[in-house]
């Protein structure tokens with residue numbers, strides 16, 4: 001578990017993180033979202049003791065990072081996958097990390113196996129593809145078998161297969177009861193990966209909730225209807241006080257504020273044919289844009 005209380009970081013007159021309180025639960029994948037400059041990296045650095053809070057605190061499993069005796073055994077973090085000595089082999093890189101935390105050598109082979117790098121363990125890490133580098137980085141985070149894991153933009157630049165592998169791996173780590181905290185810009189990916197979200201803007205907390213609830217709260221559910229008798233259907237819906245807008249598709253309408261079942265009954269009751277009746281769920285993108293609109297540092301000129 002990670003717990004931040006009143007966490008604040010100022011750089012001169014810039015308030016990067018502003019009185020932030022949240023908790024990241026064990027056994028779940030929690031996404032960390034916010035527009036550019038929102039303070040995500042600064043928060044992650046404070047969790048890892050790389051930056052000191054101006055005020056407030058953040059605890060990992062009840063203790064500040066700097067009070068952890070062998071930090072890799074409590075928290076594993078991947079901030080930059082290319083952070084390896086290019087001429088070292090994957091195994092040598094992990095052996096060096098393990099040694100610095102008093103972790104036995106045999107664990108190196110275990111984690112190489114966990115991330116599927118056993119075959120290439122002797123190859124120079126500098127020659128690895130981005131996907132392999134991410135796997136090596138993740139192997140490093142697992143060396144101390146930590147209960148808490150932090151990943152900063154782990155799927156950036158990966159191909160679909162690499163993204164899928166990381167998503168499934170994170171779910172597996174959470175299923176083992178670990179705390180998994182992931183920042184990402186890829187919202188559609190986060191919607192599939194994170195069960196919970198912590199969303200910040202301008203250093204402040206915007207939302208801490210489940211992903212499903214976040215989308216539900218910020219977006220409106222609508223229903224798409226296609227029918228060869230669209231005008232008649234539109235009249236009936238408007239008579240029921242529904243708000244109806246045109247769909248970008250031909251012969252289709254978007255209905256706001258009426259459930260799909262009610263629309264189906266209305267059509268059947270009036271002898272109208274429907275070719276489609278599909279509830280449209282809001283997306284994490286829409287919800288994110290809606291809730292962070294006020295806290296984007298720089299808007300593009302429209």
Ligand SMILES: Nc1ncnc2c1ncn2[C@@H]1O[C@H](COP(=O)(O)OP(=O)(O)OP(=O)(O)O)[C@@H](O)[C@H]1O
Nearest residue numbers: 011014015016034035036037038039040041042043
């Ligand atoms: N070392 C520093 N010195 C001065 N200002 C800083 C420093 N680090 C971060 N900031 C500022 O603090 C704010 C938060 O930055 P941070 O990098 O934490 O945001 P972020 O959410 O990680 O952004 P991004 O998504 O772009 O990586 C920004 O306004 C940034 O310019």
